[in-house]
Amino acid sequence: MPRSSTAYLEQRLERIPRVGLAHLPTPLEPLPRLTAELGGPRLWVKREDCTGLGFGGNKLRKLDYVLSEALAAGADTLVSGGVVQSNSLRQVAAAAAKLGLACHLVVYEGRVAAPSPDYHDQGNALLNRLFGAQLHKQPWTGERNAAIEALAAELAAQGRKPFVVPYGVSNGRGALAYASTIIEIARQSAAAGFTPGAVVHGSGSGGTQAGLVLGARAALSRTRILGIDIDAEPDRVQADVLRYGEEAAALLQIPFEPADVEVVAGHADPAYGVPQAATLEAIRLAGRLEALVLDPVYSGKGLAGLIALIRAGRWRANEDVVFLHSGGGPALFAYREVLEL
Numbered sequence: 603m604p605r606s607s608t609a610y611l612e613q614r615l616e617r618i619p620r621v622g623l624a625h626l627p628t629p630l631e632p633l634p635r636l637t638a639e640l641g642g643p644r645l646w647v648k649r650e651d652c653t654g655l656g657f658g659g660n661k662l663r664k665l666d667y668v669l670s671e672a673l674a675a676g677a678d679t680l681v682s683g684g685v686v687q688s689n690s691l692r693q694v695a696a697a698a699a700k701l702g703l704a705c706h707l708v709v710y711e712g713r714v715a716a717p718s719p720d721y722h723d724q725g726n727a728l729l730n731r732l733f734g735a736q737l738h739k740q741p742w743t744g745e746r747n748a749a750i751e752a753l754a755a756e757l758a759a760q761g762r763k764p765f766v767v768p769y770g771v772s773n774g775r776g777a778l779a780y781a782s783t784i785i786e787i788a789r790q791s792a793a794a795g796f797t798p799g800a801v802v803h804g805s806g807s808g809g810t811q812a813g814l815v816l817g818a819r820a821a822l823s824r825t826r827i828l829g830i831d832i833d834a835e836p837d838r839v840q841a842d843v844l845r846y847g848e849e850a851a852a853l854l855q856i857p858f859e860p861a862d863v864e865v866v867a868g869h870a871d872p873a874y875g876v877p878q879a880a881t882l883e884a885i886r887l888a889g890r891l892e893a894l895v896l897d898p899v900y901s902g903k904g905l906a907g908l909i910a911l912i913r914a915g916r917w918r919a920n921e922d923v924v925f926l927h928s929g930g931g932p933a934l935f936a937y938r939e940v941l942e943l
């Protein structure tokens with residue numbers, strides 16, 4: 603079997619166990635009305651918002667691989683952390699409920715100034731409670747994983763068997779999950795008769811981009827992966843994509859090429875979690891023209907970045923570009939006032 607092919611990548615991934623929580627494969631759909639509005643290239647959407655459990659999103663694909671370790675270790679409790687409207691926390695809470703595990707979540711307060719009175723109670727925050735997670739408030743310090751580790755140590759001292767899910771479900775195992783998305787895109791785009799010039803998505807903790815980059819080198823080598831920095835920290839995002847890419851490559855024993863990593867800056871200002879005019883335009887266009895539900899923190903900024911690149915002439919009208927919709931829809935309800943809807 604050639605060492606760079608879809609079947610080869612699939613064979614490497616099959617050696618890593620996964621739980622099977624996510625609904626896969628997710629659809630790849632054309633976006634004809636958004637394409638016409640923007641005057642090309644031909645746009646497609648990879649529906650990673652349709653992974654199913656608990657309103658879905660990109661973390662479930664990662665959790666499928668990461669949580670197989672938790673089950674193998676006999677864990678009885680999942681521990682993770684994120685901001686008040688974290689999609690990652692909501693998906694960890696959903697996975698715990700489905701697997702019958704307890705769930706303790708560090709909720710970092712203060713990273714985002716509440717954009718609406720409902721911010722602490724709506725959207726993902728409401729769903730965390732619905733799924734039965736226990737929430738532990740902590741002030742945001744910029745250090746992502748220390749408070750999660752400390753909470754896990756506390757729970758272990760109480761006799762529980764905690765398993766730490768890192769911030770954003772990003773580590774080597776979480777990242778390699780996104781190589782599996784490349785297999786799906788390769789097959790779906792071939793069936794539809796095209797090769798994507800690029801896959802574009804919002805990049806934050808870096809695991810999604812790391813896996814896409816790794817997978818594309820193995821199975822979709824003419825496709826560029828563009829991660830739109832949504833954190834207003836492009837250098838940190840770039841460093842984390844490199845780190846998780848190397849870790850995932852070691853687990854799969856396939857090559858990772860640092861030069862493949864392209865993080866696009868300039869679409870996250872003024873700060874993480876604060877939408878700008880271009881974000882709101884992207885959310886409204888996707889909703890009005892294609893009935894896609896984007897969010898103000900991740901997928902809205904991701905599409906805003908893609909629209910800016912299209913308007914700057916990055917692709918010809920006869921090229922095909924895939925927007926990877928990573929989810930986040932529930933956060934929309936915590937931002938109603940900002941959206942003016």
Ligand SMILES: Cc1ncc(COP(=O)(O)O)c(C=O)c1O
Pocket residue numbers: 659660688689690770772804805806807808809810811897900901928929930931
């Ligand atoms: C909706 C959504 N999109 C994109 C991302 C970014 O993915 P990653 O953290 O793997 O870079 C996240 C997670 O933080 C997310 O919740």
